[in-house]
Amino acid sequence: MNDNLTLAQLAEQLGADLRMAPGTSPELVLTGLNTLQDAGPTELSFLASANYRRFLVDTRAAAVLVTEEMAEACPVSALVVPNPYHAFALATAVYDRTPTVPVGVHPAATVHPDAVVDPKASIAAGAVIEAHARIDAGAVVGPNSVVGEGSLIGAGTRLHANVTVYHGCAIGSDCILHSHAVIGADGFGFAPRGGQWTKIHQLGGVEIGDEVEVGACTCIDRGALGNTVIGRGVKIDNQVQIAHNVQIGDYSAIAACSAVAGSATIGKHCTIAGGAGVVGHVTVADKTHVTAMTLVTKSIDTAGSYSSGTPFSDSRSWRRSAVRFAQLDDMARRLRDLEKQLANATTGSGESD
Amino acid sequence: MNDNLTLAQLAEQLGADLRMAPGTSPELVLTGLNTLQDAGPTELSFLASANYRRFLVDTRAAAVLVTEEMAEACPVSALVVPNPYHAFALATAVYDRTPTVPVGVHPAATVHPDAVVDPKASIAAGAVIEAHARIDAGAVVGPNSVVGEGSLIGAGTRLHANVTVYHGCAIGSDCILHSHAVIGADGFGFAPRGGQWTKIHQLGGVEIGDEVEVGACTCIDRGALGNTVIGRGVKIDNQVQIAHNVQIGDYSAIAACSAVAGSATIGKHCTIAGGAGVVGHVTVADKTHVTAMTLVTKSIDTAGSYSSGTPFSDSRSWRRSAVRFAQLDDMARRLRDLEKQLANATTGSGESD
Amino acid sequence: MNDNLTLAQLAEQLGADLRMAPGTSPELVLTGLNTLQDAGPTELSFLASANYRRFLVDTRAAAVLVTEEMAEACPVSALVVPNPYHAFALATAVYDRTPTVPVGVHPAATVHPDAVVDPKASIAAGAVIEAHARIDAGAVVGPNSVVGEGSLIGAGTRLHANVTVYHGCAIGSDCILHSHAVIGADGFGFAPRGGQWTKIHQLGGVEIGDEVEVGACTCIDRGALGNTVIGRGVKIDNQVQIAHNVQIGDYSAIAACSAVAGSATIGKHCTIAGGAGVVGHVTVADKTHVTAMTLVTKSIDTAGSYSSGTPFSDSRSWRRSAVRFAQLDDMARRLRDLEKQLANATTGSGESD
Incomplete structure (x- = not known):
C-alpha cells in the first residue's frame, strides 16, 4: 500500500x-x-x-x-x-488499510513439527497448524485460526482471525477467508434405522480454487465421498452454507445467508442473491441469477433470472391475500365452473333467442 | 451479583x-x-x-x-x-451467574506492545489484542477473542469467547458481543469485468453505539467507503447479517437469522422478526415492525407492520395452492373476461327483455 | 480405524x-x-x-x-x-480419516486449576477450560475451543476446533460439535420500557443428550429460566439457530439454516428441512416433517408434512403471479359477485322463460 x-x-x-x-x-x-x-x-x-x-x-x-x-x-x-x-x-x-502480518511464525502460534510452513508465510498468535498441513509462500494464517491435518493453504491466501479449516482440504492461492469461516466440517449425512440415525462418516474433502473469497461464518462442508468443489474466482458472502459434494462453477457469486444443499451443481458465472436456497441434487445452468430468498426446487436448464415468494405489504393487506392463498384451488375450480355455466347460459340464451 | x-x-x-x-x-x-x-x-x-x-x-x-x-x-x-x-x-x-473475569491480562493472552489495555480491563487466555487497539476500563475480552489493529472496545463492554473484531472498528461502552460474532469483515463488493470479479477493498469501518448487544455468529461488515453504523441500545440476535454501510437506528431490535443488505437504513425503534430480509439501499421508517421471514424489497415510509410469504399448511393442501399461484395471472384475466361477458350478457338479456 | x-x-x-x-x-x-x-x-x-x-x-x-x-x-x-x-x-x-487427538492436555492449552479433566480426555492447543468444568474420558476439546465455567463435556464427545461452550451447560456423551458451534449464549430477551430495552439476564443453561451432532456455526442459546433441552440422538446441521428454552425431542433432525424460536417444543423423530422457521411458543407433533424454507406459525398437532411459500419460476412469470397475489382478496370478492350475478341471471332467465 x-x-x-x-x-x-x-x-x-x-x-x-x-x-x-x-x-x-x-x-x-x-x-x-x-x-x-x-x-x-x-x-x-x-x-x-x-x-x-x-x-x-x-x-x-x-x-x-x-x-x-x-x-x-x-x-x-x-x-x-x-x-x-x-x-x-x-x-x-x-x-486498503487491512494490516499486514509480519512474515514468520508468531511465538504464540502452535505449529506441528510435521507441518510445512513456507518461510514467507505468516502465522499469527494463537494459530494452530496441524501435522502435514502445508502453508505456502505469502499465505497468512490469522490469530486463533486453525488449519487441520494435511490441509493446504495456497500462496498468497489469507485466513483472517478465527478461521477453521478441517483436515484434508485444499485451498487455492490468492484466496481470502473471513473470520469464522469453516471449511471441511462434516456434511449432514445419516442413515435412518429404527427411528434412529447412523452417522455416514464424511470421507471426502473440500477443494477451493484460486482467487476465491469466503465470507465470515460461511460453512463449506467436506464431501461424503469425493470432494466439495468451489471453482476459480468464486465469491461467497457471509453466513452461506455449502453442503457436501456441492460444486460451484468458476466466477459465480453467492450473497449472504444463502444455502446450497447436498450434491447440487451451480454453474459458472451464476449470481445468487441473499437468503436464497437451492435444494439438493439439482443442476443450475451457467449465468443463472436467483433473486433474494428464492427457493430453487428443481434443476434450471436455461440461463435467466428465477424467483419465488410473494411481495411484501402492510401486514393487514398481506393477511387478506394470505388467507386467500389457501383458497386458491377452490377459487380456480369455481372460476372454471362459472366459465362453463356462462358458456351454457350464453348458448342457452342464444338458443332461446 | x-x-x-x-x-x-x-x-x-x-x-x-x-x-x-x-x-x-x-x-x-x-x-x-x-x-x-x-x-x-x-x-x-x-x-x-x-x-x-x-x-x-x-x-x-x-x-x-x-x-x-x-x-x-x-x-x-x-x-x-x-x-x-x-x-x-x-x-x-x-x-445472573455469568462468570466474571479477573481484571488484568491472562498470561496466555497475546497483547501487542502498542495496544493500550486499561488496568481495569480483563483479557482472557488465548485472546489476541493487535497493535494500537484500545481496551477501556471494565471491558472484558473473552478467551480466544481477537481485537484487530486500532480498534476500540469501550468501557464495560464484554466480548465473550471467540469473538472477532477486525481492525479499525469502534465499539461503544456497556455492549455485549456473543461468541463468534464478527465485527468488521469485508463487505461483499466486487466490480464485474469480463465475467470475473475485481475486489472492491472495503475502506470503511464499523461504529457500534453504547449498550448494544450482538448475538452469536452475527456478522456486521465494515463499510466500503464510510462506516457501517449501529445506533445506541440496538439489540441484535444470533446469526444476523448486517452488510456494509448499513445504518441501524437507536433502540431497534433484530431477531435471529435476519439480514440487512448493503447501504440499507433501518430507523429507530424498529423490530425485525426472525429470518427477515431487507434488500440493499432502502430506508425503513422508525418504529416499523417486520414479521418473520418477510423480504422487504422497497423503502417503508410509514411505521406499521409489514409481511410477505404465504401461510403454512399440510404439504398436500399447500401444493394445491402453490400450483394455482403460477396460474394467478391467467385466473385474473379469465375473471375479468367473465365479468365482461356477464356484463354483456346481462345487458344483452336486458335488451332482449 | x-x-x-x-x-x-x-x-x-x-x-x-x-x-x-x-x-x-x-x-x-x-x-x-x-x-x-x-x-x-x-x-x-x-x-x-x-x-x-x-x-x-x-x-x-x-x-x-x-x-x-x-x-x-x-x-x-x-x-x-x-x-x-x-x-x-x-x-x-x-x-474415516478424521485425525485423532493425542490423549492429555497440550502444553499450549489453558486449563483452570479447578477444572476436572479426565486423564483419558484430549485437550488441544489453544483450548481454554474454565474453572469447575469437567471433561470426561475420551472427550476431545479441539484447538482454540473454549469450555465455560462449570460446564460438562460427556465421555467420548468431540468438540472440533473453535467451538464455544458457555458456563453452566451439560453436553452428553458421544456427541460431535462442529467448529464455531456456540452452546449457551444468551437467549434474546429484553423488556421494553420507554422505547428502550432492559436485558433479561438468561439464568438457565443448555442440556444436550447423548449422541447429538451439532453443525458448524450452529447456536443453541441458554434458557431464560430453566434450560434449553436437546434430546438424545438429535442431529442438527450447520447454521441452525435454537433459541432459549426450546425443547427438541429425541432423534429429530434439523437441516441447515433453520431456526426454532423461543420456548417452541419440537417432538421426537421430526425432520425439519433447510431454511425452515418455527415461531416461538408452539408445539410440533412427533414425526412431523417440515419442508425447506417453510415458516411454521402455529402448533402442529398431527404428524405429517407441512409447507409454505410459492413455487419458483422465471422471474418474469413469477412477477405476473406476485402482482396478482396482492389482488387475491379483490379477486375472491369479484368471483363471489360473479357467482351471485350468474345465479340471479340464471334464475331471472329461468323466470323469464
Missing part, C-alpha cells in the same frame, strides 16, 4: 487519461476515495452509473473516474477510463 | 411495594426467579401479561411481581410495581 | 453375506468406498435405492452392498444385507 499518490500517479496506475480542470495540479496528493456527494477536495470519486449523474455537477472531489461520454460534464478534473467502476475497484486497493 | 437477598431487600432494590401474605416473612432469603407455574416457595415470580393470570391462583412462589390491579388477586406476597416485566428483567441481573 | 480390511473381513464386520463373483478373491484388500458410477476395482459400493439400479450393471466396484432382491442383478461380488444404506453408513466409519 502506498496511499500518498498524486493525482498524476494514480491516473497512471489506473491507466486513466487525466484531464485537469483549470487551476488544478496533477501533483495534488490524494488522501482517499469517496462518493460524489461526500468526497472532499483531496479525494477521488467515480461515476459508475448514469443514476448518479445528478451528483456529478456539485461534487467537491479532486477528480472523478468517468467514461469518455461523461468527461465533458465533469466539473472537476477527470480520470477518463473505459469502466469507471472497475477502475474504482482497482483504486480501492491503494487505500 | 448478590443472590442472597431477602424478599424485603429485593423489593427495595426493585422499588416495589411489598405486601406480605399472612404468616410470611419479608426476611425470607430468595433463591431465584421462576415462572408462576414452576416457582417454588423460595423463588420470586412475575405476572407480565393478563394471559398468564390463570396461573396466579395456584402459584407456589414466595412472592410475585404484579401491578396494582393484580395485587389483590395474588395468593402469595406481592411486589407491586408499575411494570412487572421490566421489574423482572431488573431482578434477573441479581441472579 | 483399520482401513486395510479385506472384502471378507469387512463383510464379517458388517454382518453381510458375501457372495463372490467368479474369479474374484475374498482376500482382496479394499481401499475405500465409492458410488456405483465412480468406484474402482478395490472399492466397495452400495445400492441404497432402486433409483440407482441402472448404475449397478456397469459398476467397476470390487463389491456392492445390496439387498437379497438385488443380489442376483449384481455383476460383481455382493455383500448382501437387509439395509444397504445403513451398512454403508457403518462402513464409512472404517474409512
Whole structure:
C-alpha cells in the first residue's frame, strides 16, 4: 500500500487519461476515495452509473473516474477510463488499510513439527497448524485460526482471525477467508434405522480454487465421498452454507445467508442473491441469477433470472391475500365452473333467442 | 451479583411495594426467579401479561411481581410495581451467574506492545489484542477473542469467547458481543469485468453505539467507503447479517437469522422478526415492525407492520395452492373476461327483455 | 480405524453375506468406498435405492452392498444385507480419516486449576477450560475451543476446533460439535420500557443428550429460566439457530439454516428441512416433517408434512403471479359477485322463460 499518490500517479496506475480542470495540479496528493456527494477536495470519486449523474455537477472531489461520454460534464478534473467502476475497484486497493502480518511464525502460534510452513508465510498468535498441513509462500494464517491435518493453504491466501479449516482440504492461492469461516466440517449425512440415525462418516474433502473469497461464518462442508468443489474466482458472502459434494462453477457469486444443499451443481458465472436456497441434487445452468430468498426446487436448464415468494405489504393487506392463498384451488375450480355455466347460459340464451 | 437477598431487600432494590401474605416473612432469603407455574416457595415470580393470570391462583412462589390491579388477586406476597416485566428483567441481573473475569491480562493472552489495555480491563487466555487497539476500563475480552489493529472496545463492554473484531472498528461502552460474532469483515463488493470479479477493498469501518448487544455468529461488515453504523441500545440476535454501510437506528431490535443488505437504513425503534430480509439501499421508517421471514424489497415510509410469504399448511393442501399461484395471472384475466361477458350478457338479456 | 480390511473381513464386520463373483478373491484388500458410477476395482459400493439400479450393471466396484432382491442383478461380488444404506453408513466409519487427538492436555492449552479433566480426555492447543468444568474420558476439546465455567463435556464427545461452550451447560456423551458451534449464549430477551430495552439476564443453561451432532456455526442459546433441552440422538446441521428454552425431542433432525424460536417444543423423530422457521411458543407433533424454507406459525398437532411459500419460476412469470397475489382478496370478492350475478341471471332467465 502506498496511499500518498498524486493525482498524476494514480491516473497512471489506473491507466486513466487525466484531464485537469483549470487551476488544478496533477501533483495534488490524494488522501482517499469517496462518493460524489461526500468526497472532499483531496479525494477521488467515480461515476459508475448514469443514476448518479445528478451528483456529478456539485461534487467537491479532486477528480472523478468517468467514461469518455461523461468527461465533458465533469466539473472537476477527470480520470477518463473505459469502466469507471472497475477502475474504482482497482483504486480501492491503494487505500486498503487491512494490516499486514509480519512474515514468520508468531511465538504464540502452535505449529506441528510435521507441518510445512513456507518461510514467507505468516502465522499469527494463537494459530494452530496441524501435522502435514502445508502453508505456502505469502499465505497468512490469522490469530486463533486453525488449519487441520494435511490441509493446504495456497500462496498468497489469507485466513483472517478465527478461521477453521478441517483436515484434508485444499485451498487455492490468492484466496481470502473471513473470520469464522469453516471449511471441511462434516456434511449432514445419516442413515435412518429404527427411528434412529447412523452417522455416514464424511470421507471426502473440500477443494477451493484460486482467487476465491469466503465470507465470515460461511460453512463449506467436506464431501461424503469425493470432494466439495468451489471453482476459480468464486465469491461467497457471509453466513452461506455449502453442503457436501456441492460444486460451484468458476466466477459465480453467492450473497449472504444463502444455502446450497447436498450434491447440487451451480454453474459458472451464476449470481445468487441473499437468503436464497437451492435444494439438493439439482443442476443450475451457467449465468443463472436467483433473486433474494428464492427457493430453487428443481434443476434450471436455461440461463435467466428465477424467483419465488410473494411481495411484501402492510401486514393487514398481506393477511387478506394470505388467507386467500389457501383458497386458491377452490377459487380456480369455481372460476372454471362459472366459465362453463356462462358458456351454457350464453348458448342457452342464444338458443332461446 | 448478590443472590442472597431477602424478599424485603429485593423489593427495595426493585422499588416495589411489598405486601406480605399472612404468616410470611419479608426476611425470607430468595433463591431465584421462576415462572408462576414452576416457582417454588423460595423463588420470586412475575405476572407480565393478563394471559398468564390463570396461573396466579395456584402459584407456589414466595412472592410475585404484579401491578396494582393484580395485587389483590395474588395468593402469595406481592411486589407491586408499575411494570412487572421490566421489574423482572431488573431482578434477573441479581441472579445472573455469568462468570466474571479477573481484571488484568491472562498470561496466555497475546497483547501487542502498542495496544493500550486499561488496568481495569480483563483479557482472557488465548485472546489476541493487535497493535494500537484500545481496551477501556471494565471491558472484558473473552478467551480466544481477537481485537484487530486500532480498534476500540469501550468501557464495560464484554466480548465473550471467540469473538472477532477486525481492525479499525469502534465499539461503544456497556455492549455485549456473543461468541463468534464478527465485527468488521469485508463487505461483499466486487466490480464485474469480463465475467470475473475485481475486489472492491472495503475502506470503511464499523461504529457500534453504547449498550448494544450482538448475538452469536452475527456478522456486521465494515463499510466500503464510510462506516457501517449501529445506533445506541440496538439489540441484535444470533446469526444476523448486517452488510456494509448499513445504518441501524437507536433502540431497534433484530431477531435471529435476519439480514440487512448493503447501504440499507433501518430507523429507530424498529423490530425485525426472525429470518427477515431487507434488500440493499432502502430506508425503513422508525418504529416499523417486520414479521418473520418477510423480504422487504422497497423503502417503508410509514411505521406499521409489514409481511410477505404465504401461510403454512399440510404439504398436500399447500401444493394445491402453490400450483394455482403460477396460474394467478391467467385466473385474473379469465375473471375479468367473465365479468365482461356477464356484463354483456346481462345487458344483452336486458335488451332482449 | 483399520482401513486395510479385506472384502471378507469387512463383510464379517458388517454382518453381510458375501457372495463372490467368479474369479474374484475374498482376500482382496479394499481401499475405500465409492458410488456405483465412480468406484474402482478395490472399492466397495452400495445400492441404497432402486433409483440407482441402472448404475449397478456397469459398476467397476470390487463389491456392492445390496439387498437379497438385488443380489442376483449384481455383476460383481455382493455383500448382501437387509439395509444397504445403513451398512454403508457403518462402513464409512472404517474409512474415516478424521485425525485423532493425542490423549492429555497440550502444553499450549489453558486449563483452570479447578477444572476436572479426565486423564483419558484430549485437550488441544489453544483450548481454554474454565474453572469447575469437567471433561470426561475420551472427550476431545479441539484447538482454540473454549469450555465455560462449570460446564460438562460427556465421555467420548468431540468438540472440533473453535467451538464455544458457555458456563453452566451439560453436553452428553458421544456427541460431535462442529467448529464455531456456540452452546449457551444468551437467549434474546429484553423488556421494553420507554422505547428502550432492559436485558433479561438468561439464568438457565443448555442440556444436550447423548449422541447429538451439532453443525458448524450452529447456536443453541441458554434458557431464560430453566434450560434449553436437546434430546438424545438429535442431529442438527450447520447454521441452525435454537433459541432459549426450546425443547427438541429425541432423534429429530434439523437441516441447515433453520431456526426454532423461543420456548417452541419440537417432538421426537421430526425432520425439519433447510431454511425452515418455527415461531416461538408452539408445539410440533412427533414425526412431523417440515419442508425447506417453510415458516411454521402455529402448533402442529398431527404428524405429517407441512409447507409454505410459492413455487419458483422465471422471474418474469413469477412477477405476473406476485402482482396478482396482492389482488387475491379483490379477486375472491369479484368471483363471489360473479357467482351471485350468474345465479340471479340464471334464475331471472329461468323466470323469464
